Amino acid sequence: MSLESDQEIDVMFGLKTVLTKIEAAVSRRSKDLPQIAPKLVAVSKIKPASLIIQTYEAGQRDFGENYVNELAEKASDPTVLEKCKDIRWHFIGHLQTNKINKLLSSPGLHMVQTVDSEKLAENLNKQWLKYRKDEEKLKVMVQINTSNEEAKNGIQPTDTTKFVEFVLNSCPNLQFRGLMTIGQYDYDVSKGPNPDFLTLAKCRQEICENLNLDINNVELSMGMSSDFEHAIELGATTVRVGSVIFGARPPKNT
Numbered sequence: 001m002s003l004e005s006d007q008e009i010d011v012m013f014g015l016k017t018v019l020t021k022i023e024a025a026v027s028r029r030s031k032d033l034p035q036i037a038p039k040l041v042a043v044s045k046i047k048p049a050s051l052i053i054q055t056y057e058a059g060q061r062d063f064g065e066n067y068v069n070e071l072a073e074k075a076s077d078p079t080v081l082e083k084c085k086d087i088r089w090h091f092i093g094h095l096q097t098n099k100i101n102k103l104l105s106s107p108g109l110h111m112v113q114t115v116d117s118e119k120l121a122e123n124l125n126k127q128w129l130k131y132r133k134d135e136e137k138l139k140v141m142v143q144i145n146t147s148n149e150e151a152k153n154g155i156q157p158t159d160t161t162k163f164v165e166f167v168l169n170s171c172p173n174l175q176f177r178g179l180m181t182i183g184q185y186d187y188d189v190s191k192g193p194n195p196d197f198l199t200l201a202k203c204r205q206e207i208c209e210n211l212n213l214d215i216n217n218v219e220l221s222m223g224m225s226s227d228f229e230h231a232i233e234l235g236a237t238t239v240r241v242g243s244v245i246f247g248a249r250p251p252k253n254t
């Protein structure tokens with residue numbers, strides 16, 4: 001990946017395209033679903049800070065990264081700090097215990113979307129005390145392994161109530177914001193609604209009933225470049241979109 005090819009990417013166009021498609025998907029969404037304006041998290045992994053700044057200057061505020069080192073580096077980049085004062089970083093990767101401090105000390109960290117074990121929740125709850133400002137809680141989502149794939153992180157759908165209850169009752173420094181899934185990558189929509197998205201929505205229904213939560217306050221983070229419109233039609237309140245905005249990434253093992 002050369003820097004030149006990145007510079008040629010028209011992020012303004014990509015961003016506008018995604019926002020237009022989000023609007024259109026919202027208009028197709030069932031009126032029975034919570035009428036929440038979906039939030040776009042621009043997934044900037046592997047992409048340089050210069051493109052993040054361009055996207056910020058085009059109006060985007062929420063950005064996602066899935067490696068702690070990369071998020072920490074970009075969030076601390078002097079130009080990003082200077083030009084992107086209101087940037088909100090979302091961590092969307094697998095979080096190892098030994099990286100928690102590095103993540104939590106990153107400027108502009110807004111949310112950890114991938115809490116997937118009680119141990120991790122406890123650690124975040126404890127460590128956040130060192131970094132929080134104005135007693136603000138750390139916003140978290142709980143990652144659910146909706147596709148039941150061994151390689152995927154996340155708790156089992158059937159454990160959702162118990163786990164969310166734990167976060168609510170035992171982690172006073174965390175603010176539970178919703179549920180997140182990655183799901184299977186190559187689902188063919190001609191077969192009908194994506195079962196991962198249906199499962200995540202069902203998990204939300206269940207925790208709202210079991211824990212007496214207002215459904216309007218529980219987000220669903222689901223959908224990426226290939227399926228964010230479909231995800232919104234099924235109730236996504238946060239979509240995580242990378243390649244449509246920033247251009248394709250090189251294959252993982254090159």
Ligand SMILES: *Cc1c(COP(=O)(O)O)cnc(C)c1O
Nearest residue numbers: 043066092224225240241242243
């Ligand atoms: C990379 C990534 C995305 C975005 O993927 P695109 O297909 O480029 O939109 C979304 N969510 C997670 C967790 C990711 O790692």
